[in-house]
Amino acid sequence: MFATCSDPSALNGLAWLACYLTSGKHLLFYGSFGTVLLLLAVTAPLALLFGFGGAVASRSRIAPLRWFGRIYTAMVRGVPDIIFFLFVPIALDQSFEWLRSRVYCDPSVPVRQGNEFVVCQAAKLPLSTAAPWVHQSYGFTLAVIAFAIVFGAFAANVLSGAMNAVPRAQLETAEAYGMSERQLTRRVLIPQMWTYALPGLSNLWMVLIKATPLLFLLGIEDIVYWARDLGATKPANFAYPHPDWRVWYFLGLLVFYLLMTWVSQRLIDRVARRLSRGQATMAGEAIRHEVTP
Amino acid sequence: MSACAQDFADFALRSVGMGQFKLPAGDMTLCRQVVLIGSGMIWNLYFGALSLAIGFCLATGLALAKAGGIRWLRVPAEAFIFVFRGSPLFIQFFVAYQAFVLLPREGIEIFGATLPTAWLSRAWAGALIVLILNTAAYSAEIFYGALRNVPRGDLEAADAYGLSGWARFRRIVWPTALRLAWPAYTNEAIFLFHATTLVFFSSFPAFRQQGDALYYASYIVDKTFNPFVAYPIAAVYFILLTLCLIGIFGVFNRRLNRHLPGAAQRPRYRPNLIR
Numbered sequence: 001m002f003a004t005c006s007d008p009s010a011l012n013g014l015a016w017l018a019c020y021l022t023s024g025k026h027l028l029f030y031g032s033f034g035t036v037l038l039l040l041a042v043t044a045p046l047a048l049l050f051g052f053g054g055a056v057a058s059r060s061r062i063a064p065l066r067w068f069g070r071i072y073t074a075m076v077r078g079v080p081d082i083i084f085f086l087f088v089p090i091a092l093d094q095s096f097e098w099l100r101s102r103v104y105c106d107p108s109v110p111v112r113q114g115n116e117f118v119v120c121q122a123a124k125l126p127l128s129t130a131a132p133w134v135h136q137s138y139g140f141t142l143a144v145i146a147f148a149i150v151f152g153a154f155a156a157n158v159l160s161g162a163m164n165a166v167p168r169a170q171l172e173t174a175e176a177y178g179m180s181e182r183q184l185t186r187r188v189l190i191p192q193m194w195t196y197a198l199p200g201l202s203n204l205w206m207v208l209i210k211a212t213p214l215l216f217l218l219g220i221e222d223i224v225y226w227a228r229d230l231g232a233t234k235p236a237n238f239a240y241p242h243p244d245w246r247v248w249y250f251l252g253l254l255v256f257y258l259l260m261t262w263v264s265q266r267l268i269d270r271v272a273r274r275l276s277r278g279q280a281t282m283a284g285e286a287i288r289h290e291v292t293p
Numbered sequence: 294m295s296a297c298a299q300d301f302a303d304f305a306l307r308s309v310g311m312g313q314f315k316l317p318a319g320d321m322t323l324c325r326q327v328v329l330i331g332s333g334m335i336w337n338l339y340f341g342a343l344s345l346a347i348g349f350c351l352a353t354g355l356a357l358a359k360a361g362g363i364r365w366l367r368v369p370a371e372a373f374i375f376v377f378r379g380s381p382l383f384i385q386f387f388v389a390y391q392a393f394v395l396l397p398r399e400g401i402e403i404f405g406a407t408l409p410t411a412w413l414s415r416a417w418a419g420a421l422i423v424l425i426l427n428t429a430a431y432s433a434e435i436f437y438g439a440l441r442n443v444p445r446g447d448l449e450a451a452d453a454y455g456l457s458g459w460a461r462f463r464r465i466v467w468p469t470a471l472r473l474a475w476p477a478y479t480n481e482a483i484f485l486f487h488a489t490t491l492v493f494f495s496s497f498p499a500f501r502q503q504g505d506a507l508y509y510a511s512y513i514v515d516k517t518f519n520p521f522v523a524y525p526i527a528a529v530y531f532i533l534l535t536l537c538l539i540g541i542f543g544v545f546n547r548r549l550n551r552h553l554p555g556a557a558q559r560p561r562y563r564p565n566l567i568r
Contacts, residue, residue, distance in 0.1 A: 078532035080487035087524040210381040247391035
């Protein structure tokens with residue numbers, strides 16, 4: 001990066017460190033923090049959407065839809081999320097390739113041949129001729145879907161609980177005013193449920209932040225990947241030789257996550273205060289007493 | 294059927310180093326997958342049960358330190374809880390493993406005696422330590438919340454009976470706090486057992502391919518390229534484990550609530566996402 005870095009072996013002390021920390025691979029490492037933030041930014045709304053769908057489905061009048069919603073909300077309770085993170089991407093990938101192979105390949109050739117999963121070149125996803133960024137973003141997309149499914153189920157738990165927590169009297173009043181089921185849901189239930197959902201959702205946000213390093217398991221070049229790669233012992237034939245520094249890199253990641261969760265907690269506390277203003281809850285009463293002692 | 298019995302004899306204790314050494318590579322029958330993944334569950338049970346038991350004691354101390362008024366006890370306890378609750382378990386495993394690896398391999402000399410260190414970088418000890426500290430932090434926060442929510446009336450009644458100090462804590466404060474904390478603690482226990490699946494995916498090597506349920510499930514998927522059998526088998530094992538946990542914790546819950554009419558009859562498990 002700097003002109004002085006052209007010959008690292010001549011450097012020492014702080015100058016060496018400055019050059020080391022701005023090497024090309026380190027810039028990729030810093031960029032991978034963006035990958036984590038991107039995952040959070042994409043997954044959070046998507047999971048909320050999935051969760052909302054799940055919560056509404058589990059309250060549905062149509063039985064199969066209700067069963068689906070119930071199973072979806074219940075599944076993450078019994079099964080470790082890591083199993084889903086390992087299962088969903090590979091299952092989706094094989095499903096897509098199987099569907100494409102039925103269209104683009106000779107359908108008489110079975111896809112499963114013994115212990116192999118074989119599709120013809122034209123059905124490969126992404127195509128072997130595709131650019132590297134296509135491969136990477138395909139992997140990332142599968143990871144996002146896996147995260148959205150798991151955290152959507154968590155969110156569905158939280159949201160259906162919040163929907164049940166809205167006082168019956170509110171809904172009955174709305175019915176007495178002649179609102180239809182739909183109007184009641186849209187105008188009374190959904191606006192009122194957020195204050196009950198917030199503790200659960202904020203908890204979920206923390207869990208989501210702490211689940212992001214699992215991207216590494218899905219083969220994404222994320223911060224854990226780079227921390228392992230950069231921290232590993234570099235013998236003398238490398239430009240910047242150093243002993244095993246992985247523990248320092250991982251401590252850096254630890255600090256990053258502590259900062260993320262700490263800042264999130266501060267923001268959540270502010271939002272919670274905001275939402276409980278004017279509510280007939282204990283927190284709302286506390287604020288009222290502060291304003292008018 | 295006899296083939297299945299043979300598989301059971303070969304692989305049921307494979308995860309603890311008994312039975313056939315070579316893992317099956319080619320022919321993965323359903324029976325074999327069920328037995329192998331079930332064998333891995335031994336490790337999940339080992340990690341979960343031991344860290345839960347030790348973590349419970351540690352968490353009690355931490356919660357008391359955090360709730361107590363002594364500053365030099367409270368601040369370290371708060372810092373410990375903040376660090377372990379604020380960072381991912383996955384990263385904690387990595388940090389701990391790398392730190393243990395950096396210890397001198399021949400041991401540390403203390404007062405002339407040599408403390409061996411190599412065992413710390415093995416999963417059975419190193420990962421267990423991380424899990425204990427992790428669950429202690431989460432449970433301590435649960436217990437701390439419960440300690441603060443012990444009803445004032447209970448404490449006043451204890452005062453009226455002339456109970457104080459240790460007797461008041463042991464007979465009034467602690468059982469009440471535990472009763473209040475129990476639903477959340479059940480939840481924490483379930484999450485802890487689920488978290489044990491991370492151990493062999495986070496640097497800790499599976500010594501002689503002796504891994505946990507998910508380790509074997511992903512081994513099978515790597516060999517067969519078929520995720521639709523092995524992962525659901527592991528999932529079913531964990532669903533059964535979760536149901537057992539809910540049952541066992543329900544028994545404790547009934548015991549803690551036995552003086553309250555009505556409350557003991559329905560051990561309702563309201564899943565909250567505490568973690």
